[in-house]
Amino acid sequence: MSDPGILAVTKAGTDPVRAQLDGPSGTRPRRLISRRNIFLYGTLILVSLYYLLPLYVMIVTSLKGMPEIRMGNIFAPPVEITFEPWVKAWSEACTGLNCDGLSRGFWNSVRITVPSVILSIAIASVNGYALANWRFKGADIFFTILIFGAFIPYQVMLYPIVILLREMGLYGTLWGLVLVHSVFGMPILTLLFRNYFTSLPEELFKAARVDGAGFWGIYFQIMLPMSLPIFVVAMILQVTGIWNDFLFGVVYTKPEYYPMTVQLNNIVNSVQGVKEYNVNMAATILTGLVPLVIYFVSGRLFVRGIAAGAVKG
Amino acid sequence: MTDANRKSVEIKNLDLNFGAVKVLRNLNLDVYEGEFLVLLGSSGCGKSTLLNCIAGLLEITEGQIWIKGTNVTWAEPSARGIGMVFQSYALYPQMTVEGNMSFGLKNARVPKPQIKERVARAAEVLQIEPLLKRKPSALSGGQRQRVAIGRALVRDVDVFLFDEPLSNLDAKLRADLRVELKQLHHRLKNTMIYVTHDQVEAMTLASRIAIMKDGMIQQLASPEEIYSRPANLYVADFIGSPAMNLVKGTVSGNRFTSGALSIPLDGYDFTRPAKGEAWFGIRPEHILVGDDARTGDAVLDLEAEVVEPLGSDTLILTSLNGGRFWLRTDGQTRIRSGDHITVGLRTADASLFDTGDEARL
Ligand SMILES: Nc1ncnc2c1ncn2[C@@H]1O[C@H](COP(=O)(O)OP(=O)(O)OP(=O)(O)O)[C@@H](O)[C@H]1O
Numbered sequence: 001m002s003d004p005g006i007l008a009v010t011k012a013g014t015d016p017v018r019a020q021l022d023g024p025s026g027t028r029p030r031r032l033i034s035r036r037n038i039f040l041y042g043t044l045i046l047v048s049l050y051y052l053l054p055l056y057v058m059i060v061t062s063l064k065g066m067p068e069i070r071m072g073n074i075f076a077p078p079v080e081i082t083f084e085p086w087v088k089a090w091s092e093a094c095t096g097l098n099c100d101g102l103s104r105g106f107w108n109s110v111r112i113t114v115p116s117v118i119l120s121i122a123i124a125s126v127n128g129y130a131l132a133n134w135r136f137k138g139a140d141i142f143f144t145i146l147i148f149g150a151f152i153p154y155q156v157m158l159y160p161i162v163i164l165l166r167e168m169g170l171y172g173t174l175w176g177l178v179l180v181h182s183v184f185g186m187p188i189l190t191l192l193f194r195n196y197f198t199s200l201p202e203e204l205f206k207a208a209r210v211d212g213a214g215f216w217g218i219y220f221q222i223m224l225p226m227s228l229p230i231f232v233v234a235m236i237l238q239v240t241g242i243w244n245d246f247l248f249g250v251v252y253t254k255p256e257y258y259p260m261t262v263q264l265n266n267i268v269n270s271v272q273g274v275k276e277y278n279v280n281m282a283a284t285i286l287t288g289l290v291p292l293v294i295y296f297v298s299g300r301l302f303v304r305g306i307a308a309g310a311v312k313g
Numbered sequence: 314m315t316d317a318n319r320k321s322v323e324i325k326n327l328d329l330n331f332g333a334v335k336v337l338r339n340l341n342l343d344v345y346e347g348e349f350l351v352l353l354g355s356s357g358c359g360k361s362t363l364l365n366c367i368a369g370l371l372e373i374t375e376g377q378i379w380i381k382g383t384n385v386t387w388a389e390p391s392a393r394g395i396g397m398v399f400q401s402y403a404l405y406p407q408m409t410v411e412g413n414m415s416f417g418l419k420n421a422r423v424p425k426p427q428i429k430e431r432v433a434r435a436a437e438v439l440q441i442e443p444l445l446k447r448k449p450s451a452l453s454g455g456q457r458q459r460v461a462i463g464r465a466l467v468r469d470v471d472v473f474l475f476d477e478p479l480s481n482l483d484a485k486l487r488a489d490l491r492v493e494l495k496q497l498h499h500r501l502k503n504t505m506i507y508v509t510h511d512q513v514e515a516m517t518l519a520s521r522i523a524i525m526k527d528g529m530i531q532q533l534a535s536p537e538e539i540y541s542r543p544a545n546l547y548v549a550d551f552i553g554s555p556a557m558n559l560v561k562g563t564v565s566g567n568r569f570t571s572g573a574l575s576i577p578l579d580g581y582d583f584t585r586p587a588k589g590e591a592w593f594g595i596r597p598e599h600i601l602v603g604d605d606a607r608t609g610d611a612v613l614d615l616e617a618e619v620v621e622p623l624g625s626d627t628l629i630l631t632s633l634n635g636g637r638f639w640l641r642t643d644g645q646t647r648i649r650s651g652d653h654i655t656v657g658l659r660t661a662d663a664s665l666f667d668t669g670d671e672a673r674l
C-alpha cells in the first residue's frame with residue numbers, strides 16, 4: 001500500500017493522493033473572455049438584433065397613439081401605452097366596404113386552415129405508409145410523379161386550377177380552397193411520411209402482418225402511435241404554410257372568404273384616409289400570431305416526441 | 314406425439330427474385346412434424362429470405378409452399394398457422410407485454426376470457442408473468458426475446474419460424490436462452506425452423522441442419538452427419554472451428570498421396586469411384602497426438618509453429634506440404650512452439666473431395 005501508484009488507482013478519491021497528482025488534472029479550465037467566445041457570442045447577438053429589432057419596432061409602434069408616432073422616433077418606447085390600435089385592427093379596421101376588422105379574416109383563415117391541415121395530413125400519412133410498407137405495383141412510378149409535382153411552380157398551375165374548380169362548382173368557395181391546399185401539400189408531406197415510415201423497423205410491420213393485422217389495423221394500431229413526432233412536424237409545416245398563404249387565398253376565393261393575410265394586405269394598403277401605422281403594426285402582429293403560437297406550443301411537443309421515440313422497443 | 318413421417322412444411326421448386334437478382338433458385342425442402350430444422354449459412358445466402366417466403370411476407374416468384382398438407386402459396390401470413398420471432402424482437406413499443414402477446418389473438422377475434430387464459434399460460438411457460446404490465450422499453454434484451462417468443466406461443470401455431478432470435482444478445486444470455494429454446498421444443502414438440510449463422514447454435518439445437526450457400530441448399534442432414542460426412546468442400550470448410558484441414562493430392566490405387574503424406578484408403582467409405590486429383594480433409598480434433606499417434610493409418614512428423622492454449626483444449630498450428638495444418642489436443646499438453654510432434658491420421662475420420670465439382674468422394 002505504500003506505492004503511491006497503486007494507491008492512486010485504488011483510492012483516487014482520497015485527498016492526500018489527489019494532492020500528489022501534478023500536471024493537468026480534471027476538467028480543463030476555460031477562460032470566459034477568449035477570442036473564440038467574443039466572436040461566437042458577438043455574431044449571435046448581432047444576428048438576434050437583426051431579427052428582433054423590427055419586431056421591437058412593431059410592438060412599440062402598435063402601442064403608441066398616432067400623435068406620438070408623428071413625433072418620428074420609431075425606436076422610442078411608448079410614453080402612453082394604448083391598446084386602441086389593437087382593438088381597431090381586430091374589429092374596426094375597414095377593407096373595402098365592410099369595417100369589421102381582421103376578425104372576419106381570422107375566422108376565415110381558421111375555417112380554411114383546420115380542414116386543410118387535417119385533410120392533407122390524413123391523406124399524406126396514408127400515402128406515405130402505403131408507399132413505405134406495401135410495395136404495390138407501380139409504387140415507384142407513383143412516387144416519382146408525386147415528387148415531381150413538388151418542383152412545378154405554383155404559378156404555372158394557377159389558371160388551370162381556376163378552370164378545374166369552376167367545372168367542379170367549387171370556385172370561390174371555402175372548400176375549393178381547402179381542396180387546393182390539400183393537393184399542394186401532398187408531395188412534400190407524402191415524402192415526409194414515406195421517409196419516416198421507411199425508417200421504422202421493417203420487422204415490426206412483418207410481425208404485425210403475422211399477427212393478422214390488415215392495412216388499416218397496422219396503420220392505426222402500430223404505425224400511428226409511433227409517429228407522433230412526424231405528425232407534429234407535418235402539422236407545423238401545414239399550419240404555417242396554409243396560414244401564411246396569400247396567393248391561393250386571393251385567387252380562389254371571394255372577398256367574403258378572404259383569409260387573414262389577404263385582409264391584412266387590404267388594410268395596410270388601403271389608400272383612403274391617413275396611414276394608421278399603429279393599427280397596421282397591430283394587424284400584422286395579430287396575423288403572424290397563430291404560426292408563432294403553434295410553433296412555440298408544438299415545438300416543445302416535438303422535442304418530447306423525439307425523446308419518446310428514442311426508446312427503442 | 315411427433316410423427317417423423319408426416320410433413321409439416323414442404324417447399325417445392327421455390328424461386329425468389331428481387332428484380333433481376335435471383336436469391337433463391339429451385340429450392341426444395343421438406344420439414345417433418347416436430348422437427349427442429351436449422352437453416353445455416355453465411356451472411357447474404359438467403360436464409361431470411363427463405364424464412365420470409367415460408368411466412369408469406371415475401372411474394373415468391375415460382376414454386377409452391379405447403380404447410381400441414383395445405384397449399385399456402387397465396388395465403389396471408391396470418392392464415393398459414395405460423396408464428397415468427399425476429400432478430401430485433403419487433404415488439405410493439407406502445408403496447409404492454411400483455412398487449413403484445415394478445416394482439417394476434419384480438420385480430421383473430423378470439424373471445425376475451427380465452428385470450429387472458431392463453432396469455433397467462435404462455436407467460437407461465439416463459440416465466441414472464443411479473444412483466445405482463447410493462448412496456449417493452451422497460452425490459453432487458455433477454456426478457457424482450459422471451460416476450461417475442463411468447464407472442465408466437467399464444468397463437469397456438471403449428472410452425473415456429475425464428476430469424477436469428479439470439480444474435481442480439483450477449484454470449485452468456487445466448488447460451489442460456491439456447492438451452493431454454495431446446496427445452497421449449499421438447500415440451501411443445503412443434504415444428505421449428507430456425508435461421509442462424511452461428512454453428513454452435515445450429516449443432517446444439519437442430520434435428521437437421523440445412524446448409525445454404527447462394528440461395529441453394531448444400532446439404533440437409535443431421536448435425537452428426539454434417540460434421541462427420543460433409544457433402545462437399547463448402548460444408549466441410551464451413552462447419553468446425555478451426556476449419557477442417559485440407560490437403561490437395563492424388564488418389565490412385567486405393568492410396569492418397571501428397572508430398573510427405575501417404576495414407577491407405579481401405580477404410581474409407583467412397584460415395585463414388587474416384588481417381589486422380591482430390592482434396593483430403595481431416596478435422597483438427599480427429600488427429601491423433603501423443604501415445605495414440607502410432608495407431609493411425611498414416612504417421613507424420615510435424616513441427617509446432619504456434620501453440621494456442623484455450624484452457625479446455627489446445628490448438629497447435631503446423632504446416633504440411635506448405636499449407637496450414639491445425640491440430641487440437643487436450644488442455645494439459647506440454648507441447649511448445651518449435652517442438653516436433655508425431656501425429657497419426659485415421660482414414661475413417663477423413664473426407665475426400667473432388668477438386669472439380671468439390672463434392673464428396
Ligand atoms: N429487397 C431486396 N432487394 C434486393 N436484394 C435483396 C433484398 N433483400 C435481400 N436481398 C438480397 O438477397 C440476398 C439474401 O438476403 P437474406 O437477407 O436472405 O440473407 P441472410 O442469409 O438472411 O443473411 P444474414 O445472415 O446477413 O441475415 C442478399 O444477397 C441480399 O443482398
Ligand SMILES: [Mg+2]
Nearest residue numbers: 360361362476
Ligand atoms: Mg438474415
